[in-house]
Amino acid sequence: MKSDLFHKIDTTLICTLEENLDIIANIDDAAFLNDSIFFVISNKQIIQYNTSGKQLQL
Numbered sequence: 001m002k003s004d005l006f007h008k009i010d011t012t013l014i015c016t017l018e019e020n021l022d023i024i025a026n027i028d029d030a031a032f033l034n035d036s037i038f039f040v041i042s043n044k045q046i047i048q049y050n051t052s053g054k055q056l057q058l
Helices: 002-007 017-025
Strands: 037-042 045-050 055-057
Touching: none
Parallel strands: none
Antiparallel strands: 037 045, 045 055
16 A cells, blocks of 8 residues: 555655745646645645645645
């Protein structure tokens, strides 16, 4: 089960909390990714974003 999860992760973003919104909103392939979801793990929090950079949940 754990290995199946890792196969579904295509992109890893490493950035500071202040940069998260800007980086995700400006991904070159964002149109291609459509409704992909990004999980940003920072300061022991998991923040979920869509490709437009909108925070979906904390």
